[in-house]
Amino acid sequence: MTATATTAVGFDPRALRARFPILARRVHGRPLVYLDNAATTQKPTAVLDALTSYYTTSNANVHRGVHTLAEEATALYEQCRTRVARFVNAPDPRGVVIVRNATEAINLVARSWGATLGDGDEVLLSEMEHHSNLVPWIMLARERHVTLRHLPLTADGRLDLAALPSLLSRRTRVVALTAMSNVLGTINPIAEIAAAAHRAGAVMVVDGAQSVPHMPVDFTALGADFLAFSAHKTYGPTGVGFLVAKPELLERMEPVAGGGEMIREVRLDWASWNEIPHRFEAGTPNIGDAAAFPPALDLLEELGMAAVRAHERELVGYALERLRALGWLQLHGPMDADSRGGLVSFVDPEIHPHDLAQVLDTYGIAVRAGHHCAQPLMRRLDVAATARASLAIYNDRDDVDALVEGLVAARTYFGLA
């Protein structure tokens, strides 16, 4: 075991744990080692308090009342929008649509921007996408006879950029890529690809579900047109996500759901639409969870996203080194910590990933096993499933050591050691 230490960048992950009450719990009589942060992160007390405070002091519907509670609820809800815009350096909070999650954000683009596509138009994706950035486009392709193309991967799990010129053409209307793979950990060169997409006349959709919580993400500097991410993977509540967009693109888009709040005027057989972003937020939104998200952003801003990335970069480098040294694991994705975010997918050739995850759970270690909602990538890697450990601000080398000890113990458990 290594001594607890402040990271080179200046925050102490172990000290941070005191701010996440769930991390004090025990699982099967052992201290919880939570390594499933790519699925969802844990929530700090400040978020839990904000949720309680919203419901105990300010609960009301938004944008619809002149009474004090309604004004407070609206201010809290709109503050979430403003804070998200600031956090990702979006030019204008009017470009931030509050949705349920990253999935809904991408579906909104595929349905609404996608409605401007037709026969012969192309959407460029990649082989490493999560189902959330595949299925909405498959649905679009079925409806509108759009052709889907896919950037292939190199042997070490990066986007094969050599294939880009042959896949990107004047027919390409949308390029939609993950900024960081939830299986390989690969961090993709989005700014470079966005520039190429724009030269071809396409819009750039960025799936930021895994990048926004773990590294500095600058919507403007990336050259993104649309960016999707979820609060629940960013230390915030479930049920809230964001589509960050260039306002001028949203202005040109039709709503995909009709109802209250999204209209300007309604007659019996006719309606006109509200201003952006409200045009895309039909019905009563998830006010409470939106109100509770800014404290999560406060925490990340307090640490600094460059420091968060430096911490996770150091830790994933350590994890790669230790897991590799075991000698029997197949590791997926680039082997250098600079090219990847804080997660590692691995396969023990003798133990099914589900069995491995179950044994690790008996040691209090939470990892995910399965296809990680990336079945085409599993096929490309020629595996049915992987186990995956994913890191966050409150993890340290002790957690990686516990994982390694758990993997050794699993071999003993299955009579392989």
Ligand code: C6P
């Ligand atoms: N991945 C995991 O890997 P939602 O469920 O909408 O909050 O996020 C969807 C999503 C989109 N893109 C990427 C790259 C993702 O990793 C995810 C969610 C989780 O464990 C759940 S499958």
